[in-house]
Amino acid sequence: MSNQGFNIIVLIKQVPDIEKVRFDVETGRIDRSSAPGETNPFDLHALEAGLQIKERFGGLVTVISMGPRQAESSLKDALARGADRAILLTDARLAGADTIATAKALAAAIKKLGKFDLVLCGEKTVDGDTGQVGPEVAELLGVPHAAYVCEIREVTRDSVKVVSDMGDKYLYELKLPALLTVTRELNSPRLPTLKDLLRAKRLNVEIWTADHLSEIIPVNQLGFQGSKTKVVKVVIPSTEHRKGLILKGDDAVEKIGEIILREVAGG
Amino acid sequence: MTGILIYAEANGPEIHPISFELLGKARELAEKLGLEVWSVALGCRISDKASELIYHGADKVYIYDDERLRDLNVVAYKNVLVELVRETKPEIFLLGATPWGRSLAPRVAAALDTGLTADCIDLQVSENGKLIQIRPAFTGNILAHIETVSKPVMATIRYRVMKKLPRDVNRRGEIIVRRLEEIDCDGIKCLGKVSERGISLADAEIVVAGGRGLKKKEDLKMLEELANLIGGVVGASRPLVEEGWISKDHQVGFSGNVVKPKLYIACGISGSPQHLAGMRDSNIIIAINTDPSAPIFRHADYGVVADLYDFIPKLINYLKERTGKTA
Numbered sequence: 018m019s020n021q022g023f024n025i026i027v028l029i030k031q032v033p034d035i036e037k038v039r040f041d042v043e044t045g046r047i048d049r050s051s052a053p054g055e056t057n058p059f060d061l062h063a064l065e066a067g068l069q070i071k072e073r074f075g076g077l078v079t080v081i082s083m084g085p086r087q088a089e090s091s092l093k094d095a096l097a098r099g100a101d102r103a104i105l106l107t108d109a110r111l112a113g114a115d116t117i118a119t120a121k122a123l124a125a126a127i128k129k130l131g132k133f134d135l136v137l138c139g140e141k142t143v144d145g146d147t148g149q150v151g152p153e154v155a156e157l158l159g160v161p162h163a164a165y166v167c168e169i170r171e172v173t174r175d176s177v178k179v180v181s182d183m184g185d186k187y188l189y190e191l192k193l194p195a196l197l198t199v200t201r202e203l204n205s206p207r208l209p210t211l212k213d214l215l216r217a218k219r220l221n222v223e224i225w226t227a228d229h230l231s232e233i234i235p236v237n238q239l240g241f242q243g244s245k246t247k248v249v250k251v252v253i254p255s256t257e258h259r260k261g262l263i264l265k266g267d268d269a270v271e272k273i274g275e276i277i278l279r280e281v282a283g284g
Numbered sequence: 285m286t287g288i289l290i291y292a293e294a295n296g297p298e299i300h301p302i303s304f305e306l307l308g309k310a311r312e313l314a315e316k317l318g319l320e321v322w323s324v325a326l327g328c329r330i331s332d333k334a335s336e337l338i339y340h341g342a343d344k345v346y347i348y349d350d351e352r353l354r355d356l357n358v359v360a361y362k363n364v365l366v367e368l369v370r371e372t373k374p375e376i377f378l379l380g381a382t383p384w385g386r387s388l389a390p391r392v393a394a395a396l397d398t399g400l401t402a403d404c405i406d407l408q409v410s411e412n413g414k415l416i417q418i419r420p421a422f423t424g425n426i427l428a429h430i431e432t433v434s435k436p437v438m439a440t441i442r443y444r445v446m447k448k449l450p451r452d453v454n455r456r457g458e459i460i461v462r463r464l465e466e467i468d469c470d471g472i473k474c475l476g477k478v479s480e481r482g483i484s485l486a487d488a489e490i491v492v493a494g495g496r497g498l499k500k501k502e503d504l505k506m507l508e509e510l511a512n513l514i515g516g517v518v519g520a521s522r523p524l525v526e527e528g529w530i531s532k533d534h535q536v537g538f539s540g541n542v543v544k545p546k547l548y549i550a551c552g553i554s555g556s557p558q559h560l561a562g563m564r565d566s567n568i569i570i571a572i573n574t575d576p577s578a579p580i581f582r583h584a585d586y587g588v589v590a591d592l593y594d595f596i597p598k599l600i601n602y603l604k605e606r607t608g609k610t611a
Contacts, residue, residue, distance in 0.1 A: 035557050047422065059539075093332045115401075120394060131285040143423050143538065145560075149390035149404035152358075156394035158553040160358050161472035165385035180478050182532075185295075187356065194577035197473065198387075201539055202532060245399025249416065250429035260571065263576070267449040269588045270595065273570060276586060279489070280547040280568055281514050 021174070022076030025067040028138040028154070029060040029080055029095060031088035035143055047251065056091040057082060058084055059139025063099075063199050067137050068099045068207070070172055076134075077101045083111060089222045097209035097217035099196040113241030116145070119152035121224045124226065125233040127158060131176050135177070136196040151198035162196040163189045166205055172201035178232055225260060287320035287344070288313060289374035289436070291365070294327035295356060302380030304448035306441055307341035309407060311449060312377065317411045319375055320344060324368055326361055328354035331461065338457035339450050344512040346372075346460050352467045356384055360469035368462075369396060374436050374571040376415060381440035384404060389440050399432040401439040405565075419588060423538050424561030443486055444544050445565075474559055482533040484519050489548075491509030493536055493563070494524060497552015497573065497592055501529040505595050507551060513603050520545065521559050537562035551592045553579030572596070 033052035040047055052130055067078045078246070080095040082088050083106040092103035106122055114122065127133060141148035148164070155162035168180035170188070178190050182200055191197075209217070227236045237243060287311040301454035303323070305427065310321045323342040325333060327349065334345045348364055369392070371376060377392075379385040382402040393400035406418040411432075417430045419441045432438070434597070485491065492511040494504055511518050520529070520537040536543055538561040553559060555571070555578055559607040563581055571584035572592050581587040588595060 035425065038422060038425070040422070042424055047426065115399060116316050116390070117397070117399060118393060120390075143472060144421065146421055146423065146538070147390075148386050149393070149400055149402055152387055152390035153394040153400075156362070156391040161470075162357075162387075162391070163472070165383055175552055178475070182389075183356075183387070184481045184484070186478040188478050190473045190475055192455070192471040244395075245434040246401055246417075246430050246432050248428050252427040252429065253425070254420075254427050254564075259583060261582070261587070262585065263581065263587045263589060265589050270598045270602050273586060273588060273607060276570065277514055277547065277603065278600075278606060279551075283546070 020073070023070055023074050023135060024133045025063045025078045026130070026133050026136045027060070027067045027078060027080045027095070027100065027160065028123055028136065028151070029064065029082050029091060030057045030140055030142050031055065031082065031084050031091040032057045033145045052219055054087055056094060056167060057139055057142045059199070059201060061143060062201055062203050063137040063139050064095055064098060064100065065204045065206040066169060066197070066199055067135070069204065070135065071099075074172065079104065079130065081106065081123060083114070083122055085112075092222045093217060094209065096222070097213045098207055099213060103220070103222045104225055105222050105230045106225050106230070108240075110236055110242070111240045112225040113115070113244065114239065115244035116147050116149040116153055117245050118239055118241075118243040119156055120150050121234055121240050122230060124154045124157035125230040127154070129230065129234050134193045135196070136160070138196070138198050139148065140200050148198065152192045153194060155196035158194070158196070160194045161191045161199065163191055164198045165200050166197045167200045169203070231255040270277060285318075285320050286569070287322040287372070288376040288378065289369065289372070290321065290323045290342065290377040290378070291385070292323050292333070293380050293382060294305075294330045294333065295384065296324050296327070297329050297333075299325065299330075299333050299381060300380060302382060302385075302441070302443045303337070305338040305444070305446040306378050306380060307337065308448040309441070309446040311341040313407060313409065313415070317375070317413065322346065322372065322374060324348070324365065326353045326364055329342050334459040337449075337450070338455050338459070341449045342457070344460065346462055348462050348464060350464055350467070352469070355470045357472060357474060358388055358391060359472050360467050361388055362395060363466065363468050366395045369436060377436045377438045379440050381442045382582065383544035384462070385440050389438065393438045396436070398434040398436060398438055401430045401432065403443045404439045405445045407439070407441070408413070423457040424564060425557065425559045433577050442542065474610055482531055485517060485519055485534065485536065485543050488517045488543060488545050489538065490514055490520040490547045491543055491545045491563070492516050492549045492551065492568070493519035493553060494551050495521035495553030495559070496523050498524065501527075504530060505594075506600075510549070510596060510600055510603075513600060513607070516547070516549075516575045521553050521556075549578050550584070551596060552576045553580055555583060556563050
């Protein structure tokens with residue numbers, strides 16, 4: 018990599034296909050085994066943004082994920098799409114992490130890699146849905162962040178100008194290094210080409226354990242042990258409180274009309 | 285006595301209504317836990333809002349009114365809040381799960397090295413006096429009950445799930461105006477507002493939403509007509525927004541807006557998990573779909589198995605006749 022090139026880190030997570038996950042009401046357990054893993058859809062937009070910056074300015078895109086061994090397939094996919102390097106943090110000692118323990122592991126991995134210019138991640142994941150890991154990583158790295166980035170207006174060697182969608186949209190200028198969490202509006206992720214798929218076959222996903230991070234952070238701050246929040250119970254929300262009345266035919270217009278009028282008048 | 289700290293979100297001179305909802309909940313928790321309710325507001329020309337926070341439940345209000353806090357600067361705001369928490373040591377610190385709150389809170393939590401629970405829809409006190417934070421996860425398919433083992437317990441709370449207290453001008457409290465010497469906001473600068481949201485779907489009481497059952501962009505006019513007739517706003521499922529038929533402001537769902545109107549009318553929406561995550565807490569749900577097996581019917585109070593192109597015009601006519609409106 019040339020000295021001018023960007024060092025870009027993309028954080029991705031493998032998530033279960035939500036439509037295929039089974040939820041056990043009795044035990045509150047979430048059984049992902051029947052659901053194939055896929056890359057969190059928001060993260061593909063972060064990867065695309067990283068690849069576009071690399072293509073314009075040169076540099077390296079390193080993708081980091083934390084998760085079970087099967088998350089390797091998401092990293093392979095990222096390599097096929099054009100990432101240069103992929104690292105999977107996988108270890109029983111990293112499992113069961115809440116957002117802060119996850120952010121600590123990811124930040125430690127980024128620190129271990131050395132110098133970086135930009136960290137990109139999706140605005141949130143479809144399973145955890147917290148949107149917290151990105152800003153937490155930024156704080157742990159001591160760099161500014163912009164969340165809900167829907168447009169990257171300008172990239173220079175030492176700053177970016179981005180539009181953050183917080184209902185109203187704001188333009189922010191961030192000095193590099195910085196972290197961005199991105200929305201689906203930012204871009205359209207590319208699909209891997211055949212050439213990319215062939216290239217990716219030769220690239221390895223590096224496997225890091227907690228020991229790889231222990232020089233940066235004590236292992237007891239990671240995983241379940243390092244988590245500050247604990248899930249004490251899981252409940253499957255019931256839809257039984259809905260009336261579930263099905264109407265057909267011409268009566269339906271009048272019936273629905275009256276329900277609407279009642280609700281409108283209800284104030 | 286220690287307290288529950290509530291971040292009063294101000295963007296410009298107005299306090300976001302979520303702040304008053306949080307104060308209402310904090311009051312209830314404070315009685316149970318034997319705590320005070322504190323609030324903190326940051327911004328520019330917001331000092332006159334301090335008494336409003338007291339009227340809605342705060343015992344003590346910290347005000348940082350500074351030209352340099354005019355823009356939402358996540359690093360500057362984080363630094364101020366972290367310092368205040370270290371000084372005052374609240375037991376619990378709550379922020380609204382607005383986009384701004386969800387960007388700011390994790391930075392504060394990471395700096396304080398404490399746990400943070402996102403987007404809660406309820407807070408309860410357990411038998412042993414712990415704060416149980418309840419939040420949806422897996423695109424709204426589960427509700428997780430979460431306990432925090434560090435201090436302060438931090439959480440962001442979803443808009444319009446907590447009840448604010450009636451404004452009581454006889455309530456008394458302490459206002460503490462803070463001056464800042466230096467503000468460290470190195471590395472980030474707000475260059476201004478680029479665009480305002482067209483509508484605020486989250487505030488809507490009636491939403492008429494369209495999905496893939498619509499054949500072309502122009503047909504949204506039909507839903508607009510219905511919405512106008514009953515004082516509602518038009519919502520849309522993700523495919524319509526991705527097709528460019530309607531702006532993102534109108535998108536209902538996991539990656540759009542979470543809405544909680546008193547009436548939600550889903551027209552030609554099948555009810556994907558990602559859509560349901562954005563509207564399942566609506567008070568009354570009416571669904572119109574040609575497919576009787578569409579998942580939306582399992583989440584609706586009233587389902588109509590019909591072609592919306594046949595049903596909606598008839599419904600509009602009926603409502604016009606009944607209300608005498610011709611609009």
